[in-house]
Amino acid sequence: MKLVVGHMYPDLLNLYGDIGNIVALKKRCEWRKIEIEIKPITLDYTEEFTDIDLLFLGGGSDREQKIVSDDLKNKKGKNLKTAIEDGLTVLAICGGYQLLGEYYQTLAGSKLEGLGILKAWTIAGNRRMIGNIVIDTNIADKNFKMVGFENHSGKTFLEKMEPLGKVIIGNGNNGEDKTEGCIYKNVYGTYLHGPVLPKNPEFADILIETALKRKYGKVELTPLDDSLEQQAKQSLIERFVKK
Amino acid sequence: MKFLGVNIGKLINISCKITGKGGTSLPGKIALKYDSKLIEKLIGPIKNNKVIITGTNGKTTTSGLIASILTTAGKSVVHNKEGANMKTGIATALIKSSNFLGNLQKDATVFEVDEANMPIVIEDVKPNIVVITNFFRDQLDRYGELDTTVEKVKKALLNLPQDSIVLLNADEPFTASIGDEIKSKVFYYGIEDNIEGINSSSFEQKYCPICAHKYEYKKIYYGQLGDYYCPNCGKKRPNPNFKATNIFLNEDGINFNLYYKDKIFTVKSRLIGLYNVYNLLAAISAGILLNIDFSTILKAIESYWPIEGRLQKTKIKSKRTIINLIKNPIGFESTLNMLSQFNKPLNLLISINDNYADGRDVSWLWDVNLESFLSKTKVNYIVTSGLRAEDMAVRLKYAGFDIKKIKIINSIEKALDTIADLTEEELIAVLPNYTSLYDVSKYLKLQEAKK
Numbered sequence: 001m002k003l004v005v006g007h008m009y010p011d012l013l014n015l016y017g018d019i020g021n022i023v024a025l026k027k028r029c030e031w032r033k034i035e036i037e038i039k040p041i042t043l044d045y046t047e048e049f050t051d052i053d054l055l056f057l058g059g060g061s062d063r064e065q066k067i068v069s070d071d072l073k074n075k076k077g078k079n080l081k082t083a084i085e086d087g088l089t090v091l092a093i094c095g096g097y098q099l100l101g102e103y104y105q106t107l108a109g110s111k112l113e114g115l116g117i118l119k120a121w122t123i124a125g126n127r128r129m130i131g132n133i134v135i136d137t138n139i140a141d142k143n144f145k146m147v148g149f150e151n152h153s154g155k156t157f158l159e160k161m162e163p164l165g166k167v168i169i170g171n172g173n174n175g176e177d178k179t180e181g182c183i184y185k186n187v188y189g190t191y192l193h194g195p196v197l198p199k200n201p202e203f204a205d206i207l208i209e210t211a212l213k214r215k216y217g218k219v220e221l222t223p224l225d226d227s228l229e230q231q232a233k234q235s236l237i238e239r240f241v242k243k
Numbered sequence: 244m245k246f247l248g249v250n251i252g253k254l255i256n257i258s259c260k261i262t263g264k265g266g267t268s269l270p271g272k273i274a275l276k277y278d279s280k281l282i283e284k285l286i287g288p289i290k291n292n293k294v295i296i297t298g299t300n301g302k303t304t305t306s307g308l309i310a311s312i313l314t315t316a317g318k319s320v321v322h323n324k325e326g327a328n329m330k331t332g333i334a335t336a337l338i339k340s341s342n343f344l345g346n347l348q349k350d351a352t353v354f355e356v357d358e359a360n361m362p363i364v365i366e367d368v369k370p371n372i373v374v375i376t377n378f379f380r381d382q383l384d385r386y387g388e389l390d391t392t393v394e395k396v397k398k399a400l401l402n403l404p405q406d407s408i409v410l411l412n413a414d415e416p417f418t419a420s421i422g423d424e425i426k427s428k429v430f431y432y433g434i435e436d437n438i439e440g441i442n443s444s445s446f447e448q449k450y451c452p453i454c455a456h457k458y459e460y461k462k463i464y465y466g467q468l469g470d471y472y473c474p475n476c477g478k479k480r481p482n483p484n485f486k487a488t489n490i491f492l493n494e495d496g497i498n499f500n501l502y503y504k505d506k507i508f509t510v511k512s513r514l515i516g517l518y519n520v521y522n523l524l525a526a527i528s529a530g531i532l533l534n535i536d537f538s539t540i541l542k543a544i545e546s547y548w549p550i551e552g553r554l555q556k557t558k559i560k561s562k563r564t565i566i567n568l569i570k571n572p573i574g575f576e577s578t579l580n581m582l583s584q585f586n587k588p589l590n591l592l593i594s595i596n597d598n599y600a601d602g603r604d605v606s607w608l609w610d611v612n613l614e615s616f617l618s619k620t621k622v623n624y625i626v627t628s629g630l631r632a633e634d635m636a637v638r639l640k641y642a643g644f645d646i647k648k649i650k651i652i653n654s655i656e657k658a659l660d661t662i663a664d665l666t667e668e669e670l671i672a673v674l675p676n677y678t679s680l681y682d683v684s685k686y687l688k689l690q691e692a693k694k
């Protein structure tokens with residue numbers, strides 16, 4: 001078995017330790033003797049996404065976000081949309097998550113168009129939502145808590161879209177409706193940095209399994225010893241969630 | 244009003260000493276509440292030798308070196324040496340150096356200033372020289388993004404007195420770009436050597452300020468520091484006024500040649516690691532610009548030994564130990580690289596807190612190239628400590644370190660005891676982040692007192 005991970009714009013979208021997500025995918029495949037290839041997808045990439053099993057899209061600073069947004073709209077958007085409708089597994093974080101939505105409205109009121117893959121939109125806010133976040137999530141028939149660190153001022157609202165989870169501590173999508181992230185087909189958008197995958201190995205494995213299933217049909221991942229990851233997660237939950 | 248503010252500050256300072264709470268910024272904080280112009284008033288009589296150092300990394304060492312140069316030259320210096328680099332810390336340093344009449348009988352000031360505090364400090368201090376070391380991502384959750392920080396510092400420099408000098412690191416493109424847009428007299432320092440660079444993941448891509456193309460590199464020393472140029476319009480790294488060449492590094496120290504105008508000087512220092520070449524270069528250049536004669540500068544540099552927690556050599560339960568503060572990816576990587584160059588087996592203690600002063604977000608641990616360090620260095624045990632000991636342990640697991648050789652001990656005292664007990668022949672390296680260092684120092688003082 002082989003998993004091909006497309007790392008979107010590794011030189012542009014690389015904030016807040018999100019590279020740790022790639023590290024987590026790599027190690028969790030290697031520990032199971034699953035072959036893994038990390039394919040950097042840069043501005044000059046023009047191919048379709050047919051060779052990619054799992055796509056990772058992080059966040060960047062405003063400048064980089066603008067470059068990426070133009071490139072997605074003008075070059076890669078159509079291919080990406082086709083692949084996603086066909087079931088491509090995607091993890092999009094923070095800025096990357098916002099880009100998959102319909103638009104981003106700036107403080108001045110102008111609208112920057114997104115890819116429109118998610119029925120979600122983001123409105124710039126005055127308050128930065130920074131801090132530890134704990135959510136309760138129920139995906140792939142598994143119920144578990146996820147932890148991370150969020151750092152965004154954009155407020156995202158969903159329309160008839162399933163959120164990734166319910167906020168227990170922190171702000172999530174908008175600090176108002178207790179939703180965090182968004183799920184559409186095999187696309188997962190979230191504000192969780194931290195990075196999210198090594199902190200939440202269940203989630204990492206759901207992504208790997210989903211991506212491999214699309215390629216190979218039935219797939220059963222060998223369980224790994226995650227006691228260290230769970231200990232780290234538990235220590236945060238105990239610290240921040242009041243009982 | 245000057246008297247009242249100073250006296251309140253002094254009283255607080257005394258009570259801080261009695262209660263043992265350090266007091267590196269509290270007296271200033273309270274005194275500034277009574278008199279917001281206190282810094283300006285106290286520093287007023289000093290006209291020359293006022294130096295400000297800012298940047299992400301190296302400001303503590305660089306300011307320590309500059310203060311030592313000025314002291315060796317016979318000046319009496321006010322220096323916020325406890326690393327209290329916000330406005331309140333600077334006020335505290337001034338209060339401590341003033342008498343009860345609010346008179347500061349000193350003839351030089353050396354302040355390291357946090358990037359975010361630059362505008363206000365520049366206005367109050369009116370420095371003769373501003374030194375900028377580099378810009379990296381540091382505690383992003385507090386300051387927003389790198390471009391914003393650079394922009395803020397640049398803006399602050401526009402308010403400098405006319406005859407002030409700005410001294411910039413030519414090799415760091417974010418820092419050097421500031422020189423293009425300010426009216427002050429600008430000097431640059433940089434390395435020109437074929438020494439092997441550090442393989443680091445903390446690279447900040449800078450785009451050409453003229454045509455927005457990506458900079459390319461002829462040579463990278465570490466992070467984004469090196470000899471860069473724009474392949475599109477030809478803009479390149481400014482030619483440094485002060486150059487370091489023939490660099491020689493080992494466990495005992497640094498040697499290099501410094502070129503300035505038509506002169507060559509041989510510099511020797513007990514500091515270690517390539518990143519300290521930049522700190523030395525910045526400090527010596529500042530010394531020259533302050534018209535201090537070169538033999539005095541060299542004397543100060545040669546005898547300089549860093550302050551607590553910066554490359555501090557000590558013993559824990561009679562085991563050889565080196566302590567170095569780590570607070571961001573590039574600082575962590577530079578430290579690891581230095582340790583790796585020792586070619587000796589190591590035991591590590593890494594302590595990570597997430598208090599406000601540390602930055603609440605510890606995601607940056609994943610930006611550190613631990614994989615490269617662990618692949619080329621013999622490390623027997625790693626103890627992780629602090630509030631985020633578990634996160635650090637997970638990071639090490641994914642960097643490929645054997646989890647049976649990791650011990651998670653949140654209490655720093657117990658962690659220090661444990662690493663010493665685990666150690667036979669290895670060198671212990673204790674790497675605490677900002678507030679963890681405070682706990683490490685406390686432990687060492689207690690141990691010292693027990694003797």
Ligand SMILES: [Zn+2]
Pocket residue numbers: 451452453454455456473474475476477478
């Ligand atoms: Zn250019």
